[in-house]
Amino acid sequence: MLNTYSPLSGDRLYRNDGNNHFTDVTKISGINSSVLGYGLGVSAADIDLDGYPDLYIDNDFHENDYLYINQKNGTFKDELSNHIMHTSKYSMGVDVADATNDGFPEIVSTDMLPTTPHAQKLRRRERLRRL
DSSP states (O other): OTTOBOSSSSOOOEEEOSTTOEEEOHHHHTOOBOTTOOEEEEEEEOTTSSSSOEEEEEEBTTSOOEEEEEOSSSOEEEOHHHHOSOOOSBEEEEEEEOTTSSSSOEEEEEEOOOSSHHHHHHHHHHHHHHO
């Protein structure tokens, strides 16, 4: 469901136009706004060290996480697969910092994948029951 837009749910990006006025620029910025996106955490950091803030959004359950690289023109491009080999499927939170003090940002994502197959099936059953 990438490259879709839902008016009722999904991630949003707003531009601050000043005087307490914000404009929804989700569609024109390249941010995915799918009904399947459960963005539970977001971090803004200069991931590619080009001087522009990039965005990492973690998603729970249905959707992969997003790594939006700033295109320096008001748009972002999801380049997760170009930079990261594996992500959690049950992300709950994210932070970005230079944890190793080497000058490069590290992305730390937490998840809550159940530890046993039985618990995982119970969690899936509870989600389906809510739908």
